[in-house]
Amino acid sequence: MTPSSDNNNVHRPGALKQQNKKFKTGRHRSQHEIKRSTKGRVAENKHARSLKRLNITSKQDRVNAAIQLRKQKLQANKQARQTIGAIDGVPQIITVIPLSSDVNVFSIVELITSSINDQKSSDQATDCGARIYTCPKLRSKFCFLTPTVTNLENILDCAKMSDTIIYIISSSTGLSIEGDYLIDLINIHCLPQSIIYSVISSSNDDNMSTISSTSKVSSFKNLEKFLEKKFSDVKLTPLDNQQDAQRLLNKLTQQKLIKISKKFQRPYLFAQTFSYENPKSSKSTLKLSGYLRGTHLSPNDLVYIPNLGTFQLEKIEEHRFQRDSDGILKPIVEKNYLPDKDLQRSLSFEAEQDPMNYDEEQTWPTKEEIDKAKHQLKKRVPKGTSQYQAAWILSDDEDDNSEKQQNDLNDNEHDMMDDYADDLHSIQLDQADKQDEDEEEEEEEEMEEVEMNPNNYDEKYDLEEDKQTLKQIKDAKLDEQFPDEIDTPMDVPARVRFQKYRGLKSFRTTKWDVKENLPSDYGRIYQFPNFRAMIKQIQNEQDNNQITQDHAPVHSYVTLYVKDVPVTRFEPGYHLFSTGLLPYEQCLSVLNIVLNRTNDSEIILKSKERLIFHVGFRRFASSPIYSQHTNGDKHKFERYFRAHQTLVATCFGPITYPPASVLAFKEYPDGRQELVATGSVLSVNPDRVTLKRIVISGHPFKIHKRSAVIRYMFFNPDDINWFKPIELRTRWGRRGHIKESLGTHGHMKCQFDGILKSQDTIFMNLYKRIYPKWTYEPLSIQQQQKEKETNEEHIMQ
Template identity: 85%
Template sequence: MGPTSDNNDVHRPGALKQQNKRFKSGRHRSQHEIKRSTKGRVAEKKHARSLKRLNVTNKQDRLNTAIQIRKQKLQANREIRQTIGAIDGVPQIITVIPLSSDVNIYSIIELLTNSIDDKKSFDEATQCGARIYTCSKLRSKFCFLTPTVTNLENVLDAAKMSDTIIYVLSSSNGISIEGDYLLDLINVHCLSGNVIYSIIESNDDSMSTISSSTSRNSSLKNLEKYLEKKFSNVKLIPLNNPQDGQRLLSKLTQQKLIKITKTFSRPYLFAQTFSYLNPKSSKSTLKLSGYLRGIDLSPNDLVYIPNLGTFQLEKIEQHQFQRDSDGIIKTIVDKTFIPDPKLQRSLVFEAEQDPMNFDQEQTWPTKEDIQQSERQLKKRVPKGTSQYQAAWILSDDEDNDSLNQQNDFDEDHQEMMTDYADDLQSIKLDKEEDEEEEEEEEMDELVMNPNNYDEKTDLEEDKQTLKKLKEAKLDEQFPDEVDTPMDVPARVRFQKYRGLKSFRTTKWDPKENLPSDYGRIYQFPNFRAMIKQIQSEQEHNQHKQDHAQVHSYVTLYVKDVPVSRFEPGHHLFVTGLLPYEQCLSVLNIVLNRTNDSEIILKSKERLIFHVGFRRFASSPIYSQHSNGVKHKFERFFRPRQTLVATCFGPITYPPASVLAFKQFPDGRQELVATGSLLSVNPDRIILKRIVLSGHPLKIHKRSAVIRYMFFNPDDVNWFKPIELRTRWGRRGHIKESLGTHGHMKCQFDGILKSQDTVFMNLYKRIYPKWTYEPLSIQQQQQENNEENMQ
């Protein structure tokens, strides 16, 4: 029988009993009552309000909106085509670049300009090597630029400012090594909107047989496949006869011009004519004439001329074209814009340092403070010691940082220096023997002298390269490890370093102990907000009466330009600067090493940067491209790496592509990295890490005695609060010092292995050096003269 139940027992549900949600019906109303209360009204307002809240429109409204947007885009494109490239508007800038060694650019330009048999067509050659061609049959105007391929900077400037780039290839030779290199540079740095690939055939190919024609077709397919690997939608257009030239001109007329953000965010101008008002003086006013592009230009703005610098405007003349009774078109000054002295931007690019301003946090001593402290330095010396003898006595408190750094590498490179000494002695002996036998040898034997090779090589450069390779290999095997000096206390040697509980979460004040150079730069409270403010100001300043209108023919009078002799056919471009772009700050650039470059770049090594439309030289420091506030310093920039380079430079607003070149002593430049501008932020914290290592002497469960990390008990007590780690993932801390030789008792979170190694991480913030160097034509000419003298 089952268990008996008492009638008084009541079932009580537990805590997990399901509770269903009640149906919220509200007060029940019949359909007749609902109709009587609404009185025939339809609830459209409630439905419309819900649609508005959800941003939902009906299908017909969406279709109408799409049609209106499409019409607006077509109208905007039609207006651009009626302005740029039109017969009465701004000529379309077309840069013709050869990718093969046997291509004659001037014959290509002659073929294009003579392809259409139109008697009313005419062309003119400007002062700076460009050719403006007006075709009345196509109702179009073109400006062909033919920069010299050997002048890399001029080629990049022309490609950045052009509307269309035409690459010319040869079917017989294909793409040369120089052409392939130039193609990659333009694709990375310039990002031109319209690109056309043309191919020409030599005269010998026209007399070929059918078998050779099939091989030529296969070579053309191979060229297309090679270009399609790098770029998409590549189609080779033949350019061998006037009919092909006519088709190419028609394509240039009918194509859609793509806007590039980099060029359309600033005013820029290609100088069709330029001259100095006083060419005999060292500085004179430079007169430039051309069509204004991009946006409107104010006379109060600053302009930048490549290889010359940043300058102010004296005035701007806006012209109009009128036809005389003889049918000759002349330019007449329509408006003149004169800058306002109160609103004109200054050329000052450094901030004034105020020693009484404590907001700048300039806490590092100046040169005068250091000299004064050296004068007031007191030492304990024996009685009767003269001042000269006291200068040779070192006190315990002096920092022998430089001496220790030199001693660290003496043992590593002692064998290398002895080998070089033997090589130098052998070279000297060979030269002495050559001088003795010089009179007896004939001219033919002098040419075949093998010692000429040694005379051309630079032994010091080889020494520095070998030293850098050994340091990079050592840093790669033992990253950031430093030997503790035995003759100097570690608390003195590493007094500028500190320990961090966590590299990611521990706070580090970005305004703490800034160098004196940081008082010379400019900084934005919010860089992104500043960019948005400038963009809104540009939209507000469009079509103002005191601005030179875009797409108009203007003449710029640039003040105090150094008088320089330009090469024949040199193209001159002018770019307007946005607010604060003449000021200096700290640039953070993301760089990717190129696949072909195997050079090991050391931090603080001089590089030449092409940032946007500007060029300058600087010595950057490298750090990891990571998230967070603090970033680890990298001593070397190795191949196939991505790092952030930090250096002093002029403020530039992104987007801006970057090229980095390494310049060798002979003047040759090699591309080592490409990238883009990350930010303009002096508060980027870059921490240099050093690792002190020790080895276990005795191990008892989770405690161990560590040696070789320090060599006196005072250092052990000084670095006692810093956390320890091991190679195999153990973590611990210092408990106490043992003896007088630097042994210390440590406690870890696990049992330590005898073959494990104990590390201590120390960090110090580092800053870029003030090595900003603007590049100019005078400097390049001076360097070339020095090379010729050598």
């Protein structure tokens, strides 16, 4: 066919015409196409990360940077070795701890120190039971500590301050129960990354001489496999002869000392020698001589001595060693550091209470005010009435006068007096709410009455203790099955019994004023507007602050003159340490501690039960309250701390900056302590809101679709009208509210969001904020001795 010359006949492609893809048309786009596709949008700026990626360095530059970094680390390690453990520097502190019952620690230390036969080496025993060994052949200096196995607190103190821990295990008896318990404590509480330890198998006894070498190897491997289950980097080192001891010394000399990775570095000192200036008086100046470690120390700072307390410094003497005519090194005073009275920190640990403070205007009357009111007026009251209740009970004369006045009042005044009488009645019955808050204290008071009875005391003591334990177990099981549920009292109006409780629309989103109705004890503590900002400020000051002329330099031999220290007789071989405190660490506040129950502890701990806390480098006793470890601004109170739980314990205690490890012990009447929980400091925050929840329940009586008649929750119409705004919930997930009261026996008509089942149970949640009680007890040696004496007398009786 010849093509048509007509313009109307245009060739049109068919359905099978090939369609090229758009991205195949080429990479170039015209400016018009770019403007049409962007539609006026502006390109985003490149991020800083993408700009950094453009500056790609060459391979040789990266290799050179890695070499320089490695040289810096080696130089830092070399400088650490030249100061700590060097023959002219600070001796390396090594704590030797036996983990078997048949191990003689002193013979082990004697074997180590006598392994290198060098006439120039010296072995010096200090007054505190430590042995300082100087080995010129290895150009090293060691300080061996051998704390008493029975003194757990001293073992923990030595482990905290040590550079190396050596565990001694007998190949014949293996790891004892006490040793297993001790190694777990040290691993949880005392091991920062700077402490390097090695486990040593000791076969240096008479029984092992008759055992073949194959049995020794098998027992050695069994011990190593057992310890590898707990610690992955355990390598057992034999210690049978002097050659093994030499290998151990070489390992201690060549090992890498890692710098402490804690956020805060505190100055601390191991007292090689200590003495009182006037040991006959009750308080005297204590002189502690040793090498200063950690960081530099100012004479204006406070120091803490375990089991003694917090004290001020009288002065600091810096020494240098000089040989006398006999060739013996003796310390000579080179410089004195005196405190500045204007800059020296105060020992006051409680804040000064301001009577015009807004927070303290909301507190309840103090005991002094109640006692003063008692002496002003005497009334006859029923037996068992408290002082607070007696203040609101009218006497006979007042009752007669009030009746005469009421006869002259009009109807409106009668209504006002009725409302006022209801308020007085609610305050008068405040004891019911106090009974719910302090059930534990009432039980202890009943126990005291039984113990004070001298007749048949020994027979009743065991019986009452068993009853108390059984009651606690039953209460814990009941609270676990029916959490927070209580019965509505029939003899007391519910609006009076639960007058301090309130309902919450939402536990998560409803706001709670943290400064509302604070107790008087909160006026005695220190509070910070922003605790985290203060931590960062102190950390920056430590990083940027250089040593000045007013500070004793670190790694120098100093003598601390600690003033007004109680004169105490220490046990033979007791190792004494001193730690410098950071700003505000001597002050009291509210500590929030995250605690985890230990795996082998099945004891039921009740809230407000006395525990002994090891927080960082300090120890104290307190009765904490427990709450759930959750996010948000409100936290639910827990009545019991059960096994395999993680809760937050809130109590009064000295300010300690996190991170700080915590051990919690329960003390028995005979003085025995048992580890029940471990954890760390969460925060120092008095504004943490801990809400105690109670749940009152009711049962459906009549059901009609979504509405139902509920009974057994309240027993009078006034209580129903009082709690009418609070939302109801059921066990099976229904939500509802109270519509009206029916009759005079506490029946109420309720409306729900779905059809109610006859087997369902209706609940109402009420909340009240609770606070820890002032039960802080700093533990000291004198107090511990008194407790032991009282416990011994208690057992003898």
